[in-house]
Amino acid sequence: MAPVNQPKDKKHEKTHEHRSEEAKSAGKRKLDCEGLENVPLAKKLFLRKTSKAQEKIGWNRGGTVMKNTRAFFHQPKWQRSIVHYVYQNMLGGSIRAQLRQCLQLPFLRSLTSYRLFRTASPFDRRVTCLEWHPTHPSTVAVGSKGGDIILWDYEVLTKTCFIKGKGPGDSLGDIKFSPYEAVKLYVASGDGTLSLQDLEGRAVQVISRAPDCGHENHNVCCWYCSVDVSASCRAVVTGDNLGNVVLLSTSGEEIWRLKLHKKKVTHVEFNSRCEWLLATASVDQTVKIWDLRNIKDKANFLHVLPHDKPVNAAYFSPTDGAKLLSTDQRNEIRVYSCSDWTKPQHLIPHPHRQFQHLTPIKATWHPRYDLIVVGRYPDPKFPGYTVNELRTVDIFDGNTGEMVCQLYDPNASGIISVSFNILIWSREEMVMKKQEHLLKAMTEQGIGSRSLSRRGGQKQTNPGTSTLKAKLLSWEVEEMGTKPKDSKSRGWK
DNA sequence: ACCTTATGACCCC
DNA sequence: TGGGGTCCCTAAGG
Numbered sequence: 222m223a224p225v226n227q228p229k230d231k232k233h234e235k236t237h238e239h240r241s242e243e244a245k246s247a248g249k250r251k252l253d254c255e256g257l258e259n260v261p262l263a264k265k266l267f268l269r270k271t272s273k274a275q276e277k278i279g280w281n282r283g284g285t286v287m288k289n290t291r292a293f294f295h296q297p298k299w300q301r302s303i304v305h306y307v308y309q310n311m312l313g314g315s316i317r318a319q320l321r322q323c324l325q326l327p328f329l330r331s332l333t334s335y336r337l338f339r340t341a342s343p344f345d346r347r348v349t350c351l352e353w354h355p356t357h358p359s360t361v362a363v364g365s366k367g368g369d370i371i372l373w374d375y376e377v378l379t380k381t382c383f384i385k386g387k388g389p390g391d392s393l394g395d396i397k398f399s400p401y402e403a404v405k406l407y408v409a410s411g412d413g414t415l416s417l418q419d420l421e422g423r424a425v426q427v428i429s430r431a432p433d434c435g436h437e438n439h440n441v442c443c444w445y446c447s448v449d450v451s452a453s454c455r456a457v458v459t460g461d462n463l464g465n466v467v468l469l470s471t472s473g474e475e476i477w478r479l480k481l482h483k484k485k486v487t488h489v490e491f492n493s494r495c496e497w498l499l500a501t502a503s504v505d506q507t508v509k510i511w512d513l514r515n516i517k518d519k520a521n522f523l524h525v526l527p528h529d530k531p532v533n534a535a536y537f538s539p540t541d542g543a544k545l546l547s548t549d550q551r552n553e554i555r556v557y558s559c560s561d562w563t564k565p566q567h568l569i570p571h572p573h574r575q576f577q578h579l580t581p582i583k584a585t586w587h588p589r590y591d592l593i594v595v596g597r598y599p600d601p602k603f604p605g606y607t608v609n610e611l612r613t614v615d616i617f618d619g620n621t622g623e624m625v626c627q628l629y630d631p632n633a634s635g636i637i638s639v640s641f642n643i644l645i646w647s648r649e650e651m652v653m654k655k656q657e658h659l660l661k662a663m664t665e666q667g668i669g670s671r672s673l674s675r676r677g678g679q680k681q682t683n684p685g686t687s688t689l690k691a692k693l694l695s696w697e698v699e700e701m702g703t704k705p706k707d708s709k710s711r712g713w714k
Numbered sequence: 715a716c717c718t719t720a721t722g723a724c725c726c727c
Numbered sequence: 728t729g730g731g732g733t734c735c736c737t738a739a740g741g
Contacts, residue, residue, distance in 0.1 A: 484723090641739090
């Protein structure tokens, strides 16, 4: 399935184990490691993209897979055939750059057949952030403008968990799964707190509070906008709307707080392969690369990457941590390489301009290929604009900068970035199969009939499959009984 | 059909 | 450095 706009699966590879000796002692060169052997099996098994292939061939059965996999891994390199790599790829393991390139092609071919699989609109405000579950392949955590968080397994009808937010002012800038306990989420909120939320209902732990501005309405002037967690450093970074970056221990002790940017820090991120490397992005139109071992003030960054507009995000590539993908607030996507931070390797023109009432659009990496996924917001002022230009999800090759695919489904009206609804895409044949499966479950549970009537005006494209599709597309998490009664929902147009 | 609400970024004093 | 006004121009709910 295709990441909608914010897959951010980097944490799959971001965790402790890989950042071993080499990463610790190394500089930039070590970023480019190809090592597949060190990747823990558990990680390989659960990388999101693998799930479909696994299901298809019935290999998704814990113990057996582990054994087989282990056998494969212990083959000497020279004995390995393409089968080994294909298999390894299916399991989500990291692969050599060349092979990744070669496997990318069939993946791209399958991408063109991706269709909307399921949607959910569980919030009364727009979606502001999304994170894939670190180990469960079909589960996402999604945060809203009102502070709500939903944990949703879209392969199953009734598996969700909903944490109600505080409403206005509790806008969630960013969420990250704890690398230690997957039931916990670090949450940066517009109410000024950085907290560790528990998805199983245990008490919320406030990790940090943005400085009090002294006004009546406490904290309204300062709030955290972004978070990241490093398992190996046992550290959390966060950035606020005034340009401060804070480094904390995972339990909340403040290590330092420095004003590293002139304006809002939209994104902070640890590098997955090099534990001391940190990237920050800001509306001050810069991305800065830092050496965590040596941060004193705003001037002693390793590199500045000046942009022409405010920057929404700067993500390290999950494949090797050696590239950085930035999105500005108008029409540029950039790919930088750690081999030369002085200029972007690719400057991709792309319309995704900032608008007050839209969640900022952020180009993100596919978790296993150097592919870039980004929502298009057609702009009459953008060169090449046409009147009927669609609000697609665009996919670019991160190595060439070429656009390789556009996803579009008329059922998903509006701007298809992380914005108003949660959209899950999957391969067409899988969509059919899975929708049938889910529909059967719905009928069995006697819960299929009311969703259609409640939701007028949905456009249907194919009369043959429309009923089925409409039911699943309009299916709301609300009907699973997890949505609070006082929360109004948004349906499909 | 029309109005309201929604804590973004920038410019100016 | 901070408050007020303006512009960017979506989308749902009443």
